[in-house]
Amino acid sequence: MKVFSGIPASRGIASGKAFVYPEEILEIPRYSIKNNHIKAEWNRLLKAIGEAEEDLKTLYERASTEMGKEQADIIQAHLLMLQDFDLLDKFKKRLEASNLNIEWVVWDISRDLKLELMSASDPIFRERAADISDVSQRLINNLLNVKRSRISLADLKDDVILVAHDLLPSDVLTMNKVHVKGLAMDEGSRTCHTAILARAFGIPAVLGLSAISKEVKDGQLLALNGSTGMVVQEPNQQTLKRQKLEEKEIREKADQLSLLRDLPSETMDGCRLALKANIELPEEAGQALKHGAEGIGLYRSEFLFITPGKTADEETQFAAYTQVLKTMGDLPVTIRTVDVGGDKVLSEFQSIGEKNPLLGWRAIRFSLAQPELFKVQLRAILRASIYGNVRIMFPMISGIEELEQALEILEQARYECRKKGQPFAEKIETGAMIEIPSAAMTADILAEKADFFSLGTNDLTQYTLAVDRGNEKVGYLGEPNHPAVLRFIKRTIDAAHEKGIKAAMCGELAGDPWATKLLVGLGLDEFSMSSSSIPIVKHIIRNTTMKSCKTLAEQAMQERNIAGVKAMIRKWMSNNNH
Numbered sequence: 001m002k003v004f005s006g007i008p009a010s011r012g013i014a015s016g017k018a019f020v021y022p023e024e025i026l027e028i029p030r031y032s033i034k035n036n037h038i039k040a041e042w043n044r045l046l047k048a049i050g051e052a053e054e055d056l057k058t059l060y061e062r063a064s065t066e067m068g069k070e071q072a073d074i075i076q077a078h079l080l081m082l083q084d085f086d087l088l089d090k091f092k093k094r095l096e097a098s099n100l101n102i103e104w105v106v107w108d109i110s111r112d113l114k115l116e117l118m119s120a121s122d123p124i125f126r127e128r129a130a131d132i133s134d135v136s137q138r139l140i141n142n143l144l145n146v147k148r149s150r151i152s153l154a155d156l157k158d159d160v161i162l163v164a165h166d167l168l169p170s171d172v173l174t175m176n177k178v179h180v181k182g183l184a185m186d187e188g189s190r191t192c193h194t195a196i197l198a199r200a201f202g203i204p205a206v207l208g209l210s211a212i213s214k215e216v217k218d219g220q221l222l223a224l225n226g227s228t229g230m231v232v233q234e235p236n237q238q239t240l241k242r243q244k245l246e247e248k249e250i251r252e253k254a255d256q257l258s259l260l261r262d263l264p265s266e267t268m269d270g271c272r273l274a275l276k277a278n279i280e281l282p283e284e285a286g287q288a289l290k291h292g293a294e295g296i297g298l299y300r301s302e303f304l305f306i307t308p309g310k311t312a313d314e315e316t317q318f319a320a321y322t323q324v325l326k327t328m329g330d331l332p333v334t335i336r337t338v339d340v341g342g343d344k345v346l347s348e349f350q351s352i353g354e355k356n357p358l359l360g361w362r363a364i365r366f367s368l369a370q371p372e373l374f375k376v377q378l379r380a381i382l383r384a385s386i387y388g389n390v391r392i393m394f395p396m397i398s399g400i401e402e403l404e405q406a407l408e409i410l411e412q413a414r415y416e417c418r419k420k421g422q423p424f425a426e427k428i429e430t431g432a433m434i435e436i437p438s439a440a441m442t443a444d445i446l447a448e449k450a451d452f453f454s455l456g457t458n459d460l461t462q463y464t465l466a467v468d469r470g471n472e473k474v475g476y477l478g479e480p481n482h483p484a485v486l487r488f489i490k491r492t493i494d495a496a497h498e499k500g501i502k503a504a505m506c507g508e509l510a511g512d513p514w515a516t517k518l519l520v521g522l523g524l525d526e527f528s529m530s531s532s533s534i535p536i537v538k539h540i541i542r543n544t545t546m547k548s549c550k551t552l553a554e555q556a557m558q559e560r561n562i563a564g565v566k567a568m569i570r571k572w573m574s575n576n577n578h
Contacts (some may be wrong), residue, residue, distance in 0.1 A: 001234050004209050007188070008194035008229035011532065012204030014182030015223045015240060018216045019160035028140065030104040038172070041095060041102040049082050055138065056082070059174070073281075074131075074197070081135050084220065102231070105141045110136035112213020130194070134168040156180065161222040165213040172197040181289030182206075182224040186213050198226075206231050239543065241472065257535035261292035265538045267520070271546040274526040275534050276332075278506055281318050284325040288531045295332040298393075298453065298506035299324060301377065302338045312338075317380035325388025327335035334391040334506075334528075335381055335434070337374070337406075339363045368405050371412075376412035382424035390428060393454055394553040400445050406430075407449065410452060417492040429531050433506075435459035440488035443495035453496045454528070457507025461485050479508045479563040486522075493523045504528060514569055516540045519551025548572075 018429070033041060041266060056079045063072040083088060087109075094105045114129040149189045151164070152176030162180045166187040180203055188194050188207035198205035204226030207552055215224065223235040223243050228252060232239055267408075276297030277288035285315055288296060304312040304320055326335055329505055340362065368372040394406045407430060417424050432439065432446050435456035439446060443453065457480050462468065464485050467478040489505075496503040501576075505527035509515050511529025513536050520541065552572045559565045 001236055001469050002230060002233040004212050006206040006209035006231065008226055009188065009205060009207045009473060010198040010205035010226045013033045013206045013243055013250065014161060015243060016159050016161045016181050018163050018220045019026065019217060019223050020213060020216060020218050021162060021164040028107045029101060030102055031101050032099055033101055035086040035099065038096060042092065042280040044082045044143060045091060045102045047171055051142045052138045053082055056567055060374055077131060096492065103140055106136055106139050106469065118364065129349045130168060161224055163213050167194050168184060173305050173355035175205065177201050182214050184222065184224055186210055190389065195405055208247055214406060219486050258538055260535055260538050265541050267541055267544055267546045268546060275538055276526060276528040278362050278528050282323040284531065285324045290535045293532040293534055296324065296328060297334050297504055297526060299333060299335045301335055302340050305338055305340055315413065317377055318383050321384035322387050325384055325390060328388055328391055332389045332391055335394050336393045336395050337367055337377055339395040340366060343524045364402050364406060368402065371409055374409055375413045375416065378410050382413060382417050383422050383430055385425035388421050391431060392428060393431045393433055395433045397446065398433060398436050398438045399442060400449065403449050405434055432491045436463050437488060440492050441515050443492045444498065446498035447501055450501060452501050453492055454490060454501045455492060455503065455505040455507060457505060457509040460488060464488060479560050479562050483561065483565065486565065489524050490557065497523060502526060513537060513540055514573065517544055517549045517552050517572060518556055518569060520546065533547045
């Protein structure tokens with residue numbers, strides 16, 4: 001019996017025989033061509049693109065009718081990538097400059113694009129490399145006139161736990177969802193397309209398992225827990241029995257927590273707190289409502305900008321924002337302006353090779369340096385505002401100058417909308433994300449211009465402790481319970497309240513049940529988290545008192561180190577203090 005530990009990507013428990021999906025390795029020929037053969041090579045590529053488009057259109061229709069918009073959009077993105085003039089131009093220029101066969105050109109450029117995406121610190125960008133792989137593999141197969149060498153997952157006849165090094169989005173879309181009871185994969189994370197699809201299909205999944213595809217053999221029994229991220233190879237009867245009990249408990253707990261959906265998030269002594277959801281895709285808004293979200297506390301708009309082959313023009317953004325606002329009705333929706341730049345790849349802006357991209361040209365710095373692009377987004381938000389209750393939030397604000405500049409450009413966008421006769425809501429709250437120490441230290445100054453704060457604890461922890469959270473060698477040091485991080489959180493909340501504005505949190509800490517009481521005690525007004533975390537956080541809030549939370553916070557703030565803070569939290573949780 002061997003235990004593998006990975007990333008819990010899709011909740012649920014499953015057991016069954018392993019089906020190991022072999023990694024596809026295709027040898028790409030490389031040879032020189034003469035100048036008078038370049039046109040013929042280019043025509044071969046155009047033919048391959050046409051064949052790929054036909055295949056993807058069939059997949060798109062299937063996804064649209066059998067699944068949902070989110071799944072169909074993944075295939076739509078691949079179609080748009082094939083029609084991306086910038087990408088086609090890259091292929092043509094490389095073909096003409098290298099005098100090499102078109103298969104090699106496609107592979108070489110796709111590899112460069114994947115490496116560029118994989119070098120990004122943001123996991124969202126790293127995971128878009130899977131889309132590049134999917135499309136380039138499809139083109140190369142067509143150019144070489146070969147069928148997929150891997151077994152079709154659509155032809156599965158028995159119930160299995162699917163084990164793979166990696167899966168292309170098209171693999172997941174076409175697999176037999178009836179027989180795939182669980183998914184275990186070497187690569188991937190919670191935000192990759194494979195994870196999104198697994199959750200959409202209700203298939204328990206554990207990703208980021210490193211080498212499970214090499215260690216597990218076909219037919220071996222596996223026990224998979226998509227809630228804890230554990231996969232057990234050849235489990236004994238005791239393990240299987242325990243897993244069945246856990247599955248039953250999970251179902252019962254989910255049923256109990258679902259009863260809280262329409263109840264207020266209020267402590268036993270009457271303190272009301274707002275629980276909201278973080279989303280990336282417009283389709284996630286409906287799921288947020290199902291879990292009892294009181295609004296969207298963070299809509300990560302950059303997903304619109306990084307979808308392969310898709311330009312985030314004003315109309316595209318307007319449609320996406322409008323969809324979310326209509327879904328949420330009168331509930332507030334906080335749209336964070338685009339958090340890209342530096343190490344993050346946009347089709348319009350190539351990487352500038354920054355030595356320290358996390359400290360470089362990104363987020364609000366990028367937007368302020370590209371005011372026309374920034375105004376496109378702001379106009380789209382303004383126009384959508386008439387369909388709901390929208391708020392605008394600026395990321396990575398380091399000081400009052402940046403906030404004032406952002407607000408000035410917002411005024412320019414308002415003027416342009418008025419000039420075009422485009423209606424928008426006159427009163428829209430604007431807020432600042434507090435995720436840099438300088439912002440936390442000057443929160444009292446920022447509060448003079450901001451209508452609200454939202455603490456981004458992922459970056460605040462990273463910048464406070466000088467820890468690259470994407471670096472596995474030092475990632476363990478990125479601990480939000482560090483006294484320095486907690487002091488910045490407390491300072492920000494106090495500064496907000498002194499100026500009469502609310503303090504929210506949209507970082508991972510907001511959805512951590514172990515941190516709930518501490519954050520309530522520190523005075524946090526709003527929590528924004530993954531939709532699935534809302535029920536358990538609400539349960540904790542409804543079974544505690546503000547008085548006890550304040551006592552916990554006071555004691556935790558006196559601790560000298562991380563271990564002391566954690567011990568204090570465990571003590572209060574284990575004693576079930578109200």
